[in-house]
Amino acid sequence: MLAMKTSKLLLVSAALGAAWLAGCSSVGSRIEANPGLFASLPPDQKAMVEQGKVSIGMSMDTVRLAKGDPDRVTTRTTAQGTMQVWHYANYYYNDVYLYSGYYHRWRGLNGWGAYPYYLDYPGRFARDYFRVEFENGRTVSIQQETP
Numbered sequence: 001m002l003a004m005k006t007s008k009l010l011l012v013s014a015a016l017g018a019a020w021l022a023g024c025s026s027v028g029s030r031i032e033a034n035p036g037l038f039a040s041l042p043p044d045q046k047a048m049v050e051q052g053k054v055s056i057g058m059s060m061d062t063v064r065l066a067k068g069d070p071d072r073v074t075t076r077t078t079a080q081g082t083m084q085v086w087h088y089a090n091y092y093y094n095d096v097y098l099y100s101g102y103y104h105r106w107r108g109l110n111g112w113g114a115y116p117y118y119l120d121y122p123g124r125f126a127r128d129y130f131r132v133e134f135e136n137g138r139t140v141s142i143q144q145e146t147p
Contacts, residue, residue, distance in 0.1 A: 083141075087131050088128065091125070
């Protein structure tokens with residue numbers, strides 16, 4: 001009887017784990033979800049997207065295919081015009097790394113939410129590890145941390 005309860009618990013745990021992982025976005029899953037967009041890309045951009053890389057001149061859709069949804073979007077206005085900036089961030093608490101970017105989110109019944117241990121609390125902060133600037137829907141600037 002105990003073995004049956006243990007196996008049921010393991011089965012339920014495995015199912016929940018698989019459902020959680022299915023919510024994570026990877027380059028492969030994004031390509032699979034957008035085959036038409038991927039097929040329309042020139043060969044050099046296809047190769048970059050498959051590696052999760054971004055280059056100058058890529059469209060917003062292509063960047064989303066390569067990197068996923070940004071953690072936040074801001075607007076930067078200069079004398080030359082207005083740019084949309086996509087930020088991809090790592091999250092820290094008291095200088096201790098907690099988690100990275102978009103993968104901490106989950107899709108609930110009523111839209112996007114966050115796991116309770118990722119809720120905003122004092123001392124937690126985000127630091128961009130990757131930032132892309134767009135002008136007229138095309139990448140004009142890429143900034144990333146170097147090791």
